[in-house]
Amino acid sequence: MPEIVDLEIFKKNLEKRFKNKKLQKVEIGSGAKIEASEKDFEKALSGKKLKSVDRKAKELYFNFGDDQVVSMHLMLHGQLSTPETLPKAFVAAFLFEGTEPLVLSDYQKAAKISLNPKENMVVDALSDEMTPEWLEAQLKKRRSPVKTVICDPKIIGGIGNAYADEILWEAKIHPESIANQIPAKEVHKLAKAIKSVVNDSIEKIRESNPDIISGEIRDFMVVHNHKRKTSPTGGQIKNATVGSRKTYYTDEQIKY
């Protein structure tokens, strides 16, 4: 269940481990939801070196130069690993020269990769386009709960259920606030909280787990954390269902 924070870490670490490595072969597991065939991958990529790994929303992009890109979405349960030998079930395996294969597995087979996908036009939560003014304009158009809006991958890319709670607590906005009722000043606070919570979390995980390419660290979360009874400022943590997702919040957050 990786969100933007985890993916930023994975991106850096994948780049560190595979940049400039030559791709020999891509193997596709049975039952994987992939449009391109092994042959398509071979034609497009074999012998090419990985140039960079990028991220937009919850998708990773492996850039092999010559405009050849593989996108990867882990969905809920996709996991990356670098085993010495291929496991019996996987979605896709990238065999690089002189190093362990990069394997994407997913027991649910919902994780997806594609070859040269069309660009996802959504505004990424960490991008420069995601300004207070932009967020204000988006929220003005909606009358659903603010948490639903900031988790909507069609509106803003990267934020999932867990970080949404952390961000809304930081901004002191109640998750069920109706998006278009939130005063501009508070929306601006929310935009700042998105960036600061995400960036601070990246830093925390990098300190404690510098090399991970899978799994998610959640133990530092201050409200979306079933081990905690109170927020750092002493507010009792409550829970509710918002947009059919479990939501943690405190009365320190104002409902608009």
Place this chain on the structure above:
DNA sequence: AGGCGTGTTCTAAT
């Protein structure tokens, strides 16, 4: 042992 959790997409309703 039986819900819960999770991101996205799809359908249906407003």
Place this chain on the structure above:
DNA sequence: TATTAGAACACGCC
């Protein structure tokens, strides 16, 4: 038409 609500997916985990 555009927006919104809710179901569905699938299964390891507690």
